[in-house]
Amino acid sequence: MSDLNAAQKSIGEALDAARAGEDKALAQQVRDLGAQAVRLLTGLWRLMRTHEPDNDAFENPTRDFALTLVRLIELLGPLHLVCVEGQVYINDVRIRIDDRTGGAANLEEELRAHHSGGLEFAQPLDDRSIRSLLHVLAGRPAEQHPLRALATRIREAELTTVTVNGLFRLRVSGEQTGPTPTRRDVVQTAERATGLVSEAWDNLAAGRTPNPLPVRRLVNDLVDSVARGEHILPDAAAGAGSAVAGHSLRVCSLSILIGAELGLPPAVLADLGVAAMFHDAGYGAREDGYAPPFERHAGAGACMLLRQRGFHPAKVKRLLVAFEHHDPMSRTPILLARIVHIADDFDTLSRNRSGGAFYSPALALELMSGAAGTLYDPGLLQLLINRIGKYPPGTLLRLRDGRTVVSVSGSRGQASFARPLCRVVITADGTPVLPGSPEQVEVDLALGGGVIEVIEPRGAPPP
Amino acid sequence: MDDTGPPVPEPAEAGEIRLGHTARGTAANDVVLALTRAARSFLLYDPSNMAIRQFLDMLRLAVEAYCTHHGELSLAVRPFELVAGGEVVYLDRDRERSLAFRLYRDGVRRMSLRADVPWLEVLKLLEVLSIRYIGVRQTEDDMVVLLWKAGFQHIEIEAVEGFVPDEEVDDFADPTATDAQTEAPPTHSGALAVDAPADFDLPAPELTLRRPVQHADLPDIWRDGLVAEDAMHHMPDMCLRLVDHMLRAVEDPSVPLSFSQILPQLREIRDFTLTDGQLPVVLEIIGRLAYLSLPPTHTVERDTLLTSFADARGLGRLIHSVPVGLRSTPPELVTLLQMVPGDHLQTLTEVMEQDHGEAGRRVLRTLVERYVVREGEHVVDCMLAASPAVACELLRALRYTSLPRAVDAVRLASGRNELDFELGALRVLEAAPISNGTTALLGAYVASGHAESRLWALTLLTRRAKPAAFPNLLERIRGLSARTVPTAEAVAYGEALAASDPAHAMEIFREWIRPKGLFAVLAAPILQVIAVSGLVHLPGDEAESLIKIASEKGGTDLQRHCTTCMVKRRRVARGAEQ
Structure with a gap:
């Protein structure tokens, strides 16, 4: 009976913890307002079939729909309404619609006629815009490419903040688009990640409650990719989105790499990834219209993250990372903050800026190595070094044969530590190689070829 | 652990249909029903309830039985049904109760338990399901994330992990469309992106020393130490x-x-x-x-927060976490109450009203004891207003700390007639020094509505042997109705009378057994039982002869009682001689 007692106690504690992590008020608000928005949208859509847009019958429901949109956007930021398999989701929250009113099924059916599965509202709409939108939606679907036609009509109606999406289907765990991830998959994931991170940042900056769940799902994907041994170095997303969102994504990926090398369990890797994604949240804040300076960004970041309600260990760690991710070793920052510190500084020193990167990734690593034990946890830094090698991805190398190559792989083991897989960027005769051209061949230095020098970027030295 | 509450698992309920046409289907139905009931039980009962333990046991047995005889259990999840091997093994159309509906709604589409699934994984699965059953929606985790975090090795879950564009009907991806037409749907809403300054996160760290890097293996012990840093x-x-x-x-x-x-x-x-x-x-x-x-x-906000560490909710949480085997009050708890302002006695009383198990009650009582010396009257006031169970605890605290205060509390609480409280009060009076005051209080409990209290009060009066008790006892006996007095109580009355005033008792017993006068009427049988019982303890030949007379005159029951008493009397006499 003792193991049953222990089980009972452990489940009881898990339930208590779950209750502590709940933000009942927020969830209820989203569900209530979401259900109201869907009901109003469906009702207005029907009404538009029988009335002209300027009919007085639209007055009240249009005003209510406008108000509901305002409140939802205040709460959640850009609104993603998705109808899929008889269910309606608003920003990933499933909305309970009374089936007797036919809300979910009706809306899905109406949208499906246009080959559409959902709408996005980037900003609230006024009365006139709502009527215009409904007029477009209630129009007869085009026989050829109805979705494209609908998008065109929405654009023509100058509804620039409304986006219409194609049909959706539910994605089941373990599902792959093909036998192996293709370049397109990687790019799509990178785009999805960038969009998601950018949106999370926008929401923080707009003073909304942080919603880590979508970011967490993305991070879980990244963790799974690492577990499968896939390449997740963030070069694909390097130039996408805002600078700060791109930085967050790269720091997140690097942090997960270090954590995985260390052997952290997947759940902790996920906490680490989400913490890394939000480590610089402070730069999303505004002080008199400007982003806070470096000295105050930790406090400002914590301030933004503190808007999320409900106790969760991951949130505590996330806040600690926001506070401690620049702390030297003498202040004994927590493990996750020490990891993010390394990833953060590596990216800061080596990322592309408008004036060029400060250092090549290889030199950034050597300089950081000089501060191991004082600024950085020496063991954790060594894990990064082991993983990305002497010439980390993105390092430009001049080879003995005169070609210039860029490193594209991390370390593939001790033997290839200083012999990465590279791609030619300048031929031996000095001709630049365009991406995708036949000359852009891969060179595996593990099979031969020597490095003469690391080419440093032309960017100004760090201030 | 608290074992109160309904101890018997609920039977199959309306809406839940027993299914399975094959042995495999029936066994699968057993597993699913056990899983449902166990998950739902956390909605109905406190996690420490005995009923939950029984549900867990049923679940374990059902899973073991299935896996032993049928191997892997693979359940396809439909909106209201669970299907195993093409056979519907669970059907419940009640949305609030249906396991299938909750799983489906949360995106689970298939769940497979391998034949060698360990019990711990089944429990983890139950934990995730229970969280959703109690209706908690965390801001950090949803069911899919929870299942992902569980890291199952022997349970496979196919779950919806969000939605993706349906590429089969991708209107935007028409290769024949013109550039303008193929404008892809934006992946981002187009809201204003955060525009941090170009020099964000600067100044960069000042790194002046350059050290060549090389591969170095790190010992496992070092890794383990670091991983442990993040332990819960x-x-x-x-x-x-x-x-x-x-x-x-x-x-x-x-x-x-x-x-x-x-x-x-x-x-x-x-x-x-x-x-x-x-x-x-x-x-x-x-x-x-x-x-x-x-x-x-x-x-003010800070002070309110400080106070809340020791308010009823805060202390309640703390006491709830007390380990079952804890015997003494943690000194930090005492310090906490000293550091935080507030009427802690009142709070402790409120917390006592919650159900915290024996260890929690013990800790609370010892905390209250600390207030008796300084705030004795306040403790008594709280006791008078508290529920029976808490009043008992407070009286117990008073008894351990200040017996005079406890006796005073018993006197003031004369109106409380709950059995547990009366027994607590009698414990106080048992420990209190003998006085007319305590004797009078004991006399009052002789009139209690609870036989247990009456018997104990009589026993205590017998032990005390105070003549002051005699008149009240006699008056009480005279008011007795024969039908309401069990023999044991009658015996106790007799012994109490004999002990409190032997001479006076002899007179009374004599009158009841051998009344004087020509037209004297025999006392009621119950009085004769009392008298015979009392005579056991009175010295002299007369006592013995009165017992014999009672035996001769009385009916069968009284005769049997007289024989018993005679034996007892002789044993008492032998004991006295020795």
Whole structure:
């Protein structure tokens, strides 16, 4: 009976913890307002079939729909309404619609006629815009490419903040688009990640409650990719989105790499990834219209993250990372903050800026190595070094044969530590190689070829 | 653990249909029903309830039985049904109760338990299902994330992980469309992106020393040490660190963080540390908060927060976390009450009203005992207003700490007639010095509505042998109705009379057994039983002869009682001689 007692106690504690992590008020608000928005949208859509847009019958429901949109956007930021398999989701929250009113099924059916599965509202709409939108939606679907036609009509109606999406289907765990991830998959994931991170940042900056769940799902994907041994170095997303969102994504990926090398369990890797994604949240804040300076960004970041309600260990760690991710070793920052510190500084020193990167990734690593034990946890830094090698991805190398190559792989083991897989960027005769051209061949230095020098970027030295 | 509450698992309920046409289907139905009931039970009962343990046991047996005889259990999840091997093994159309509906709604489409699934994984699955059953929606995790985090090795879950564009009907991806037409749907809403300054996160660290890098293997022991740093048992310390950071930031005028902004997080940390029983950390947090330098506008908020560490909710959480085997009160708990202002006695009484198990009650009682000396009257007032169970605890605390105060409380609580309280009061009177006052109180309990109290009061009066008790006893006996007095009580009455005033008792017994006068009427049989019982303890031949007379005159029952008493009397006499 003792193991049953222990089980009972452990489940009881898990339930208590779950209750502590709940933000009942927020969830209820989203569900209530979401259900109201869907009901109003469906009702207005029907009404538009029988009335002209300027009919007085639209007055009240249009005003209510406008108000509901305002409140939802205040709460959640850009609104993603998705109808899929008889269910309606608003920003990933499933909305309970009374089936007797036919809300979910009706809306899905109406949208499906246009080959559409959902709408996005980037900003609230006024009365006139709502009527215009409904007029477009209630129009007869085009026989050829109805979705494209609908998008065109929405654009023509100058509804620039409304986006219409194609049909959706539910994605089941373990599902792959093909036998192996293709370049397109990687790019799509990178785009999805960038969009998601950018949106999370926008929401923080707009003073909304942080919603880590979508970011967490993305991070879980990244963790799974690492577990499968896939390449997740963030070069694909390097130039996408805002600078700060791109930085967050790269720091997140690097942090997960270090954590995985260390052997952290997947759940902790996920906490680490989400913490890394939000480590610089402070730069999303505004002080008199400007982003806070470096000295105050930790406090400002914590301030933004503190808007999320409900106790969760991951949130505590996330806040600690926001506070401690620049702390030297003498202040004994927590493990996750020490990891993010390394990833953060590596990216800061080596990322592309408008004036060029400060250092090549290889030199950034050597300089950081000089501060191991004082600024950085020496063991954790060594894990990064082991993983990305002497010439980390993105390092430009001049080879003995005169070609210039860029490193594209991390370390593939001790033997290839200083012999990465590279791609030619300048031929031996000095001709630049365009991406995708036949000359852009891969060179595996593990099979031969020597490095003469690391080419440093032309960017100004760090201030 | 608290074992109160319905101890018997619910039978199959309406809406839940017993299914399965094959042996395999029936066994699968058993597993699913056991899983449903166990998950739902957390909605109905306190986690420590005995009923839940029984549900867990049923689940374990059902899973073991299935896996032993049928191997892997693979369940396809439909909106209201679970299907195993093409056979519907669960059907419940009630949305509130249906396991299938909840799984489907949360995105689970298939669930497979391998034949060698360990019990711990089944429990983890149950934990995730229970969280959804109790209707909690966390901001951090949804069911898919929880299932992902569980890291099952022997349970496979196919779950919906969000939605993706349906490429089969991708209107935007038509290769024949023109560039303008093929404009892809934006992946981002187009809202204004955050535009941090180009030099964000600068200045870069000053790194002047360049050290060549090389591969180096790191020992496992080092890795293990680092991984352990993030273990859950370090969470209280992490909370304390976070409190430190937040308070420092609040005190730093250059950081745009106010006390109001950190208050919700402080409350969450308070609840976590209290629930987790992390008293040293709680005290550290209180200490830091107490010395926090705040503008006057925020001191009220701070003081309210401080008080809340020891309010009924806070202390309730703390007491709930007390380990079952704890015998003594943690000194930190005493310190906590000393550090935090408030009417703690009143709070402790309120917390006592909650159900905290024996260990929790013991801790609460010992805490109350600390208040008896200084606030004895307040304790008595609380006792008078409290529920029977809590009143008993408070009386017990008074008895352990100040017997005169406890006797006084018993006197004041003469109107309380709950059995447990009366027994508690009698315990007080048993321990109290003999006096006319306590004797009178005992006399009052002889008239109690509870036989147990009456018997004990009579026993105590017998032990005390105070003549002052005699008149009241006699009056009480004369008012007795024969039908309401069990023999044991009658015996106790007799013994009490004999002990409190032997001479007077002899007179009375004589009158009841051998009444004087020509037209004397025999006393009621019950009085004769009382008399014979009392005579056992009275010295002299007359006592023995009166017992014989009673035996000769009485009916069969009285004769049997007289024989017993005679034997007893002789044994008592032998004992006295020895």
